[in-house]
Amino acid sequence: MPPDIAPRSGRTGVRTRWDDGYGLQVPRAGMNDPLFAHIFDVLPSPYMVLDRDLRYVSVNRAYEQALLKPRDELVGRLLFDLFPNEGESGRRLRASFAEVLETGEPDTIAFIPYEIPRPQSQGGGVEERYWTATHTPILDDDGAVAFIVQNTVDVTEIVRLKQANTVPSSAVPGELALLRNAREVEEAYQETRSESEEFRRLFRQAPGMIAVLQGPDHVPVFANDSYARFVGHRDVIGLPIRQALPEVEGQGFFEMLDAVYAEGKSFTGEGVRLLIHGEGDEGLSETFIDFTYNPIRDAEGRVTGVFVQGADRTDAIRAADRQRLLIDELNHRVKNTLSTVQSMARQSFRKLPQAQEARAAFDARILALSHAHNVLAERRWEAAGLRVLLRQELSPFPGSRVTMSGPEVHLTARSAIALSMVFHELAANAAAYGALSSDEGELAVSWQVAGEGAGRHLSIAWTETAGTPVSANPLVEGFGMRMLHRVVEGELSGTLSLDLASGGLICRIELALSEVEEFASTAA
The missing domain is CATH 1.20.5 (Single alpha-helices involved in coiled-coils or other helix-helix interfaces)
Incomplete structure (x- = not known):
């Protein structure tokens, strides 16, 4: 059974504990304990309680019936050991639990398909069902999440809502038949949704747009609050979609719905332009939406409608x-x-x-x-690759004489500008006096990321190899050398060393990764 929770400084906290009979130490209710346990067990909606390791510690009868497993096969076992899912549904479920554990705040998944194993007595195999899930944290006395209570609602029958038109259209005149069909669709929907008030509440309050369209004319039988706001709170329930939203005609959306219904294939769009009458609009408003149209199938696999999900972008x-x-x-x-x-x-x-x-x-x-500004402009001043900057600066030289090696490192705009000037000075010096001033010289640039945490750093080695031996005269400090020291040691807070070996110039640069990196690098 779930813990009793009480307000504490604006949050919830776990109070005195007792054993619920399944190994979970939970708070004492403000009523007779056996009665409280009985209430939890007979709740019509499925509930389960997980610990921080996502291990079952308690379930009620409705949850046993929904998952087709008795509680003694659940309690004490890890959720994802019993119901593994490496796909998108499993990822979303794990992300929701992680969000609750990290923030201590409830999280809701409005719609998620998940496969449930069938017992051998029912033929075995798996059955894909559709759920909404609310995850509520239970905090201990220190304010840390101790348990997660999940309330699930099986909405499979909503998703597979059968087409309500059971009367042949030839039996009733045209407009009357349409009205009767629309009424039957609405009545069928009202009957189905009355079975789950929790489902209705969750879906109506979902931040994204959700609608269920039924039949070949795509008659809305359900539209949540977000969808209603988007269409200007027009009464679209029971009307063919072309009649409910006439201004959408000619923009391609109706044709996509027709294709989903006819072919049973999903359609997805991101940032798609749509002209529509919104709330209080005298004319058409330009909007942009992300949307998904998924076919709804009955028990025999026939497409009976379209499930619409969307977001106003x-x-x-x-x-x-x-x-x-x-x-x-x-x-x-x-x-x-x-x-x-x-x-x-x-x-x-x-x-x-x-x-x-x-x-x-x-x-x-x-x-x-x-x-360097051009490179950053192409990326909207977000980041620039170290390799991109080097390739741009060294592009005038033959590729057979220049080599580059190292992982991909994404530089901040500030560090990209600074390093582009460093590479330019080194390349200009190599072309005028160093390895690239003759036909035999070669240049190798390598870099690596080393260290951990705050000590992670970027090491760059610029190695020139001349075709003929280079005299070991000391380097003469000019404007270019002063610029290198000023940029690397001053602006980037790094270290710079220049050596003139017999083979040519060697420049080594060490920079703290926190000074130059836009975000985590990956091996190239």
């Missing part, structure tokens, strides 16, 4: 469009600024003696910065 898509416009405007202004800086530099360098080489170097740096 209008606000999210419009916000994304606005963000895209702002980013495009930002990119445009950045490019204009870089062009202005480049023009000013050219004018300044023009009158200086022997300034052509300096101007060329400055132009190249501005161009490298512009290229």
Whole structure:
């Protein structure tokens, strides 16, 4: 039986405990204990109690009947050992339990198919049934989740609701036949939903749009509150969908419903544009929806209707469009600024003696910065790959002389700009004085991620191998070298080492991953 819960500081807490007869220590009810246990056991809706390991600690009779298993085969066993499911349904169920354990708040799955093993006495095998499930946490005295109470409602019969039209249309004149069929659909639905008030409450309050359409004319026999709000609270129940929502004609949705009913195949759309009359709209409103149309089948496998699920994505898509416009405007202004800086530099360098080489170097740096901005703009300034930046900077050199190796690392916009300037300085130096200045030299760039937790770091090795031995003269510090130290050690809080070995330049960079990484990297 489930624990008694009492308000405590705005939350629920477990109080004094007693044994329910199945091994679960639960709180003392404010009534006769055997009576409380009896009430739990005879509740018409299935209930079960799980511990933090998702192990059964108690179930009621309705739950035994729903799962076709006696409680002595359930209590003490892990839920997913008895009912394994590695598919989408199992993933959603695990995610719901994890959410409750993490937040200490209830969670509801409005609609989930799940296969239930049939006992051998009923032919064996498995039967796919459809459920709603509410998961309620029971907290201990310290506020931690001690148990999860699940209340399930079997909605298989709703999903498989039979077509209510039992009178041949030839027996009644056209419009009267349509009215009678619509009334029979509504009566059949009302009779079925009266069997489960819990189902009706859960589905009506579900945040997503849900509707059940019946027959070839797609007559709505159920529409939840979200669906009703979306269509402007029009009375669509019992009306053919083309009559209930006439403005949708010609937008392709009715044709998809026809195909689902005729072919028994599901349809899914994401961010699909729809013009519809909403609540208080004088004209058509542009909306965007995610939706799924699934066929409803009877016991013989015939399609009898369509189960509709949807979500209004209008606000999210419009916000994304606005963000895209702002980013495009930002990119445009950045490019204009870089062009202005480049023009000013050219004018300044023009009158200086022997300034052509300096101007060329400055132009190249501005161009490298512009290229890095292009990479980030393509990704909406969210992240840029380390490999992408290197490939872009080294693209002018023959691929046979340049090698790159390392895992995929996604860089923040700030670190991507900074490292693009570092790679540009190294590449420019290699082309002017190093391995890429001759036909025999080669360049190898490798990187790796090491360490754990806060100590995770990114190591980059830039190794040049010249075709002929390089003199061991010390490196001369110029603007490029000062920029490397300033960017790596200053802006990125890393370490930089430069060595001029007999084979060529070796540059090693160490950076804390927290300084540069956008999100977790995966091996390339």
